[in-house]
Amino acid sequence: MFVVKPESKKEAAILEAGRELFWKYGFRKVSVDEICKAAGVSKMTFYRYFNDKATLAKKIFDNELEKSMEQFRKIMQSGISVPEKMKHILQMKSESVKNISGDFIRDFYSDNESGLKAHIEQKTASSWETILDVYRQAQQRGEFRKDMKPEILLYISQKVTDLFNDPYLTGLCGGPAGVIMELARLFTYGISPDPFVPENQ
Structure with missing residues (x-):
């Protein structure tokens, strides 16, 4: 499952347990003890592979990001039409935010103490x-408009994480994951009707 191959089955179990717990409860609420219990390993084993909880979170994020980038490259290099490519990219985005709690998004994108926010910003920019x-x-x-400026998307993406904590937007969209999907659709289709969503939805 993980792009960066774990050194052992125990490390893989820690990565998977951490991912599931972080996705569900966020970063702050999950303890090393809880991760170890879910992974079926001792704390000694945990610290053999990771310096602390933040180190684990960073590796999980890196794995998920690289997995998404691999999928993105495959979609863009495929021979399907541009609308189909956009459809697949949106579907990929939708899958990536499934089962992610608001606590996860708020914690991962606002945690300055552990260096997690800075790490995510650097990796995301890259x-x-x-x-x-x-x-x-x-x-x-x-395949794309000649007058499109991709740099605008980059600039907006660097500002967009602030919107995940906006109570009005999260309420309007049903949570942070909904905000992400609305922004993804806006980037892809503008304000024109989404050709892949029936008009009665």
Whole structure:
């Protein structure tokens, strides 16, 4: 499941347990003891692989990000039509936010003490540079508008995490995951009707 292959089954169990617990309860509410119990390992084993809970969270985030980037590259390199590519990218985005709690998003994107927020911002910026390169290649192939400025998407993405904590938006969209999907649709389709969603939905 993980892009960066774990050293052992025990490390893989810790990564999977941490992912499930963080996704459900966020970063702050989950303890190392709870992760160890869910993974079926001792604390000594945990610290053999990870310095602390934040180190584990960063590796989990890196694995998930790289997995998403691999999927994105495959979609963009496929021979399907541009609308179909956008449809698949949205579906991928939808899958990536499934079962993620509001606590997870708030914790991961606002935790300054552990360095988690800075780590995520750095990794996300790097991934967006890759995405921009892929979009520019698509422009050169004539798949995207020639006058589209991919850099605008990068700038907006750097500001968008503040919206995850906005009570009005989260209430309007049914939670932080809903905000993410609304923004993804806006980036992809603008304000025109989504061709893949029936008009009565």
